[in-house]
Amino acid sequence: MSQTTVVTAAKEPSLWGGGRSPYNVSYGKMMTWFFLLSDALTFGAFLISYGTTRFFSAVWPDANEVFKAFPFLGEHEVPLLFVSLMTFILIMSSVTMVLAVHAGHYGDKKKVAFWLLWTIIGGICFLSCQAWEWTHLHGECGGLWGSFTDVNTPVEQFRRFFGHKSLPFVDAHPLIAMQSTHNFFNYFFTITGFHGGHVTSGVIFNILILVNTVNGVYERRGHYEMVEKIGLYWHFVDLVWVFVFTCFYLL
């Protein structure tokens, strides 16, 4: 087989004749996809378990009541504004990541480094927002996991997390409402914590590939596929946030 036929064969999605990947993707990239698939199942299991608990609860905290604080605004109530800012930051960092991947396709070292740097900054901004939100909710609940377990807790401490339609039920059955509040915050800290862990490792990966890019590792290798693979991971983290955002803040 001459060299030219091999090159042509690698481009055409015709019958597979061996000698190349049938899907035209490298081993590493394909395995990145399968890793992300397994990670999607993990996050899916978390969110479905959250949904199940919510379905068997007679009453559930209202996101508009729980998430209405914003840094430096004090007592002003701005439901969902802060989480919208977080979502915007993460979408933005996804765009800068895909621009870095794009620059990698063209072997443009400077632009890859430039966009990776912005992606890292976006990731750190998102994590800072999450740290603020956790600190705020820590103050609201008096803890992270395992809050609202004492049966003598006065109803006022968790009544403010519920929408006005639920309040008659909350007042009639404070213990059921307290159990729901307890479940809500446990799931919230577990799932956003697991997601935040992914963002943290994504930022670390991005820093590593930024250092490699600047040092010319990928230039010598002849391609920027590592940027592409880390990019897949980063977009996946953004993707998970899209679902976390819907499940916790909207539905």
Added chain:
Amino acid sequence: MSTHHNQDSVQHYYEGDQSKLYSGIMQHHTDINSEESKGQVKRIWKIFWILLVITVVEVIMGMFFSHSMPKGLVNFFFLALTLLKAGYIVAVFMHLGDEFKGFIVTVLIPLVLFVWFIIAFLADGGFWLHMNTDSPARQTIEHVAK
């Protein structure tokens, strides 16, 4: 000399770093200022604006309409918009839309399991609530217990 010793031959890539074959570096991607490249960047920013607008619509619905509209309808919109956002991220940002059809199917088919997971678990949660609150069985048990 045989092609094995030619650094630029395709054979060399097969025996060494295969990623070179598939990473687009051999598909004449050289000039980042070319029209093709500019078109791709334009598409990325277009998707960004779509994602932003969808998110803003979701937040506005969540803030102002979630209590005045039927809950089922609002949730349907939220889920539809979420899936739309996810689709754009996966197809364009993760470039899955540019892969071979066989690969797209390979990645997406296992996710069909979620359809069953979600239906089964949520239905179980709802049934548990029913059994625990307003089912006749519960009232009988409470009656017996008294």
